[in-house]
Amino acid sequence: MNDLNPKPRPDSAFDVVVIGGGVVGCAMARRFTLEGARVLLLEKGADILSGASKGNSAILHTGFDAPSGSVELECMQAGYREYLDIHQRMNLPVLRTGAMVVAWTDEDMSKLDAIVQQAHANDVNNVRFIDAETIRRREPHLSTRALGGVDVPGEFLIDPWSAPLGYLLQAMMAGAQARFGTEVLGGFFDHGKWLLETSTGYVTATTVINCAGLFGDQLEQRLLGEASFSIHPRKGQFVVFDKASAKLLNAIVLPVPNERTKGIVLTRTIFGNLLVGPTAEEQDDRLHAGLESETLEQLIEAAVERVPGLAGMPVTATYAGLRPASDKKHYRIHPVPERNWISVGGIRSTGLTAALGIAQHVFRLYERRHEALDAQTLKWPSMPNLAEHQPRDYQRPGYGEIVCHCEMVTRREIENALQGLLPPGDLGGLKRRTRACMGRCQGFYCGAQVAELSAGRLAVPLATGVCHENH
Structure with missing residues (x-):
């Protein structure tokens, strides 16, 4: 680090810093916040799911074919159970196809x-x-x-983007913070604390959890001096x-x-x-x-x-x-207790299902220092439904107008996404929250209006009429 005497801001000290805003990072921020920790999530992209988590097949897996006795199986089945336990309270859809x-x-x-x-x-x-x-x-x-x-x-289909958004929203409603466009550049551990140098300032934390996905091994190398796995x-x-x-x-x-x-x-x-x-x-x-x-x-x-x-x-x-496949087929969850560090690497296609279970598993590796939040007063976000087999916003009165006719996305849905507690940071984030520009025409007809509605409201602006991006 270049500054020998960095001065973190007063609001920059946290119990836990989660690095990486994919589905595992969002689930991790939720679990630790609900357990009473003061949590900050750092993501170098403009929005959650900017990396590996944005592209998957959206299946909620039973773990029927996972290696018996593995951490992956444990996390998948725990995540499966927790998702089915909470999905109605968050209005997260499940299509029970088998x-x-x-x-x-x-x-x-x-x-x-x-x-x-x-x-x-x-x-x-x-x-x-x-x-x-x-x-x-x-x-x-x-x-x-x-x-x-x-x-x-028991294999089902779910919304792969609303779920992690709901996880992080619940964490933020309980006091967690999230910073985007923030890359971890370096840091050191001293006297039981981490001092992290990021592209947006310094942060101190008691514990760091590495959920950096495709860059998890590089982050571990950068902050620990060596990596326990390779991506x-x-x-x-x-x-x-x-x-x-x-x-x-x-x-x-x-x-x-x-x-x-x-x-x-x-x-x-x-x-x-x-x-x-x-x-x-x-x-x-x-x-x-x-x-x-x-x-x-x-x-x-x-x-x-x-x-x-x-x-x-x-x-x-x-x-x-x-x-983010690694040099070995199994999950690479690696605690370094003497440095208050836990790496969560090599989480492949099963990560969407396993995320909530991974967060449970990692919390058990963490030395409990906090009282869990009162479940009776816990707030639950209600996610907008994008699933075709359940009622959509355009079927309710007062939606304003249909902006994206291919996916029947209303103006109200876009406005709500843009002004929510966790608004999109870029076009991809807006598309994942609403399905705008994701239908047959891929934004050819609605792109200009989407650009107009989002003008000045995205960290990464959308050029007028340009709404074309692969799914």
Whole structure:
């Protein structure tokens, strides 16, 4: 650090600083705040979910196929339970579709018994084998090439963006703070306290929790002098089919996984579309998840092969996300008690489900110093519903006007998002809060009005009429 005598502001001392505003960071801020700690969340992006968390398949997993006895399984199942316990109080949607692992080859069929056994070992006891006839009866639009499968009735679909927003909102309603556009540049630990140098000033904290996702190993190297894990970004590309395609599937259709990846999923989304993906592509770049037309065409072909009715179905959007895979397959949750530090790394595709459970697990690693908040006086945010299977804002009187006709987004929804306790910092944040610009036209028609409504209200301004961005 360049300043040998930094002077933190009076409001810059916290019990816990959480670095990283992805789904795990938001869940972490919530858990520690509810346990009575004074919490600050730092995010270098303009909004939450600026990194890996913004691109995923939005499945609430049971953990049926997770490694038995692993921290990942523990966190997934704890997160699953807590989400189902709190989602109604936060008005977070659940689409109870169930899932099927479908075997397309004889080799796939040979693995189904082991999948059922793994599920039962993980206490997911309602998982069972189903034959081809059952699959055809339940999924009449699925290719008749399906040979058999495994029924996983507890796998559901959720809103992947409103959930972490709700977590952080509840933390802020209970006193937590969040700072965006704030990168941690350095810091040192002395006399039981951390002094962090950030791009927006100095912060002191008793404990630091590293939830920096794709940059978690670099942050650990920067502040501890060495990293306990290394991140190897894995890109996943997705194709989103038009809303008319959603009627072609009932359940989430999962592939039989291999050693490297869980494979390509076919699923409806809670927003009324049908999604295929992700791919699993190793890359060095931690910032950019580029789209390749050839790969997207292969995804479409694979989807049509499995659901023939998708042939000729319009594609609404394509997008890509980066998963913070590490040098080992398991979660890299690493406490350094002598320096009041906990790293939470290598949280891959299961992080959306596991986030609340990870926060519980990390809190148990933390030496309790605070009294939990009174559950009777706890405030619960009520999140705006964006799910197609539940009533939307345009169905209630007084919405003003429809701004985005593709996704039926009202002016009231956009205004509420922009003036909320945790307003969006950029276009991506506004889209994730409202679905504006995310439909068939990808902002071609509504972009100018969205730009006008958000003018001067986003940390990263939106140029007039420019509302095009991959999903």
